[in-house]
Amino acid sequence: MQRHLISAADLTRDDAVLILDTAEEMARVADRPIKKLPTLRGRTVVNLFFEDSTRTRISFEAAEKRLSADVINFTAKGSSVSKGESLKDTAQTLEAMGVDAVVIRHGASGAPYRLATSGWIDAHVINAGDGTHQHPTQALLDAFTMRRRLVGPDAGLGKDLDGRRVTLVGDILHSRVARSNVDLLHTLGAEVTLVAPPTLLPVGVETWPCEVSYDLDSTLTKSDAVMLLRVQRERMNAAFFPTEREYSRRYGLDGDRMAKMPDHAIVMHPGPMVRGMEITAEVADSGRCTVVEQVTNGVSVRMAVLYLLLGGAEPAVTHARPTEEK
Amino acid sequence: MSKTLIRGAKVLGGEPQDVLIDGTTIAEVGTGLSAEGAEVVEAGGKVLLPGLVDLHTHLREPGREDSETVLTGTRAAASGGYTNVFAMANTFPVADTAGVVEQVWRLGQESGYCDVQPIGAVTVGLEGAKLAELGAMHESAAGVTVFSDDGKCVHDAVIMRRALEYVKAFDGVVAQHAQEPRLTEGAQMNEGVVSAELGLGGWPAVAEESIIARDVLLAEHVGSRVHICHLSTAGSVEIVRWAKSRGIDVTAEVTPHHLLLTDELVRSYDPVYKVNPPLRTERDVLALREALADGTIDIVATDHAPHPHEDKDCEWAAAAMGMVGLETALSVVQETMVDTGLLDWAGVAERMSFKPAKIGQATGHGRPVSAGEPANLTLVDTEYRGRVDPAGFASRSRNTPYEGRELPGRVTHTWLRGKATLVDGKLT
Numbered sequence: 119m120q121r122h123l124i125s126a127a128d129l130t131r132d133d134a135v136l137i138l139d140t141a142e143e144m145a146r147v148a149d150r151p152i153k154k155l156p157t158l159r160g161r162t163v164v165n166l167f168f169e170d171s172t173r174t175r176i177s178f179e180a181a182e183k184r185l186s187a188d189v190i191n192f193t194a195k196g197s198s199v200s201k202g203e204s205l206k207d208t209a210q211t212l213e214a215m216g217v218d219a220v221v222i223r224h225g226a227s228g229a230p231y232r233l234a235t236s237g238w239i240d241a242h243v244i245n246a247g248d249g250t251h252q253h254p255t256q257a258l259l260d261a262f263t264m265r266r267r268l269v270g271p272d273a274g275l276g277k278d279l280d281g282r283r284v285t286l287v288g289d290i291l292h293s294r295v296a297r298s299n300v301d302l303l304h305t306l307g308a309e310v311t312l313v314a315p316p317t318l319l320p321v322g323v324e325t326w327p328c329e330v331s332y333d334l335d336s337t338l339t340k341s342d343a344v345m346l347l348r349v350q351r352e353r354m355n356a357a358f359f360p361t362e363r364e365y366s367r368r369y370g371l372d373g374d375r376m377a378k379m380p381d382h383a384i385v386m387h388p389g390p391m392v393r394g395m396e397i398t399a400e401v402a403d404s405g406r407c408t409v410v411e412q413v414t415n416g417v418s419v420r421m422a423v424l425y426l427l428l429g430g431a432e433p434a435v436t437h438a439r440p441t442e443e444k
Numbered sequence: 445m446s447k448t449l450i451r452g453a454k455v456l457g458g459e460p461q462d463v464l465i466d467g468t469t470i471a472e473v474g475t476g477l478s479a480e481g482a483e484v485v486e487a488g489g490k491v492l493l494p495g496l497v498d499l500h501t502h503l504r505e506p507g508r509e510d511s512e513t514v515l516t517g518t519r520a521a522a523s524g525g526y527t528n529v530f531a532m533a534n535t536f537p538v539a540d541t542a543g544v545v546e547q548v549w550r551l552g553q554e555s556g557y558c559d560v561q562p563i564g565a566v567t568v569g570l571e572g573a574k575l576a577e578l579g580a581m582h583e584s585a586a587g588v589t590v591f592s593d594d595g596k597c598v599h600d601a602v603i604m605r606r607a608l609e610y611v612k613a614f615d616g617v618v619a620q621h622a623q624e625p626r627l628t629e630g631a632q633m634n635e636g637v638v639s640a641e642l643g644l645g646g647w648p649a650v651a652e653e654s655i656i657a658r659d660v661l662l663a664e665h666v667g668s669r670v671h672i673c674h675l676s677t678a679g680s681v682e683i684v685r686w687a688k689s690r691g692i693d694v695t696a697e698v699t700p701h702h703l704l705l706t707d708e709l710v711r712s713y714d715p716v717y718k719v720n721p722p723l724r725t726e727r728d729v730l731a732l733r734e735a736l737a738d739g740t741i742d743i744v745a746t747d748h749a750p751h752p753h754e755d756k757d758c759e760w761a762a763a764a765m766g767m768v769g770l771e772t773a774l775s776v777v778q779e780t781m782v783d784t785g786l787l788d789w790a791g792v793a794e795r796m797s798f799k800p801a802k803i804g805q806a807t808g809h810g811r812p813v814s815a816g817e818p819a820n821l822t823l824v825d826t827e828y829r830g831r832v833d834p835a836g837f838a839s840r841s842r843n844t845p846y847e848g849r850e851l852p853g854r855v856t857h858t859w860l861r862g863k864a865t866l867v868d869g870k871l872t
């Protein structure tokens with residue numbers, strides 16, 4: 119593992135599997151009466167959010183608190199912080215306070231990378247989503263959810279997603295979730311297909327380690343997991359697609375389409391969902407849809423990431439099985 | 445007046461010769477010239493070029509004196525071997541009136557390091573809507589002949605047509621910053637494989653190429669000449685090549701950074717590589733070099749764009765676009781064009797002095813190194829190799845993409861009308 123988690127592309131297969139296995143350990147802690155571990159006692163973690171995202175911040179905060187870290191929330195959104203230099207100023211302030219890790223969410227692609235490499239700060243940097251670049255913990259929780267559902271919580275330990283077929287549908291162009299997932303799923307051996315109208319695919323996508331299709335129906339029958347990405351209504355005003363109705367008809371997942379998927383296949387969404395746009399209520403509320411599990415799993419995965427980056431060699435969970443350390 | 449004998453210099457890279465400067469002019473060029481009464485500069489095989497001329501410099505004064513002034517910018521120019529720079533109009537206030545261009549011109553005269561020829565804005569406030577008083581700027585003391593909204597594109601086809609036509613009355617030229625604005629909304633870097641991965645807004649090649657295609661056709665239609673600023677793509681090269689083959693009166697420039705750097709560098713998210721037009725791909729770089737060698741691209745222009753440290757010491761999206769270039773231009777051209785065998789030093793003189801002076805109608809610059817000509821000269825140690833250290837820059841700004849990079853060539857002496865502005869690499 120590297121010192122920071124900036125991009126899902128930085129993770130090796132073994133790193134990723136270790137995180138998923140550790141997350142299983144963390145998930146078991148959540149089932150105990152006392153959910154807290156002493157692992158990060160005395161360590162300070164800052165949640166530095168330059169962009170609103172209550173769900174991601176709460177997920178990190180829950181993970182940090184369950185590991186007994188001291189947590190500082192810093193939300194720059196809405197304050198006078200709007201010019202770029204403030205990232206540096208803020209970083210240096212946090213450095214002076216002696217923080218051990220910074221969880222950063224920023225609207226500018228590359229901001230976490232800058233924070234980690236510019237020499238402004240010594241702390242570990244964890245990317246909680248930057249612009250349209252990366253959101254690596256989202257990809258990890260998605261992979262964790264897939265492994266649990268498609269392989270099994272116990273059977274999956276030590277395993278990757280070799281040969282699983284994953285389809286990502288929606289606004290790939292503006293999606294950090296898509297970029298992170300393509301990188302991580304490829305590393306874990308899955309076969310990824312992106313489905314979107316051509317306007318919502320980046321120029322250069324042909325070099326990504328995945329397939330690209332403009333036709334949702336033909337990929338559904340061959341998918342073990344279908345992940346729908348949020349499509350912002352504003353995109354329609356910039357002529358990415360003509361109308362909401364046409365988008366839903368061509369790329370939305372409804373009950374009829376879901377019926378074409380193999381029986382074991384799951385439906386995923388990073389949230390927040392736009393019901394009626396990319397997903398119908400019928401699909402969102404069905405047993406195949408993992409949205410709620412994804413939220414739960416997000417805490418376990420973030421605990422695992424924090425533990426592995428900051429915790430060092432100490433076992434995360436004291437009753438650890440003898441095999442888990444390898 | 446004083447005399448200087450430059451002994452044993454390879455004039456335009458040829459056989460070693462002596463060059464005698466008497467007062468403001470070159471008195472004699474030959475071998476075994478007498479040093480009597482003259483200060484001697486032993487050239488020792490260095491290359492002597494006509495003083496370089498930059499058709500595209502941002503001096504930032506008036507308005508952004510925190511990044512550069514006419515004085516610091518002309519000192520940087522002299523350090524880089526330049527004797528004449530054309531100052532772009534995107535200052536605060538914009539150089540769109542006779543008053544502002546005369547102010548910049550006077551500041552240049554006072555600096556004494558390098559002649560400054562102001563460029564006038566094409567449209568009022570660079571807003572692309574209403575023609576600035578082009579005639580008044582031409583008739584002012586500054587004698588403006590080059591007009592540009594650089595930083596912004598004259599995107600309205602009718603305004604561009606009218607500007608091209610209007611300046612014919614006094615043989616002016618419009619220098620176009622070719623960037624279709626709608627195609628580049630939110631653009632952060634070249635659109636392609638790297639932007640897709642980095643999640644940065646794309647600046648597609650077609651946004652440049654479509655404007656160039658339109659403008660060469662407009663120039664043909666109205667019988668005007670047009671100059672294309674900082675051409676950056678292989679496709680733009682093809683369009684200019686086609687236009688020239690049709691006899692359209694178009695000239696084009698390329699920056700040193702587009703001859704050397706690619707968008708792969710943006711992977712660092714270091715805003716020192718953020719520039720407009722953006723760094724492109726290896727394929728574009730090679731096409732630009734070839735085009736500069738074969739004359740499709742006429743000249744090298746620096747697009748020297750100083751920015752204060754804080755405007756680059758931030759995340760990519762918040763950073764300013766641009767790089768300083770005056771003090772490294774010749775080294776980059778040696779690295780990419782001379783040391784690769786694409787150009788000889790006579791070819792460099794053509795593209796960095798003779799031709800830019802001709803396009804901009806600079807008087808007394810871009811002249812041959814021969815008796816009777818103004819003594820605007822640059823002496824270059826072409827054997828030198830060293831790492832770029834921005835701490836040693838004369839420019840007020842340090843935003844160079846070459847920090848720590850080893851480059852060949854070093855300007856040791858510059859003379860402006862016989863007066864040394866740079867001696868042994870030090871400003872006078």
Ligand SMILES: [Zn+2]
Nearest residue numbers: 594595621673
């Ligand atoms: Zn420009």
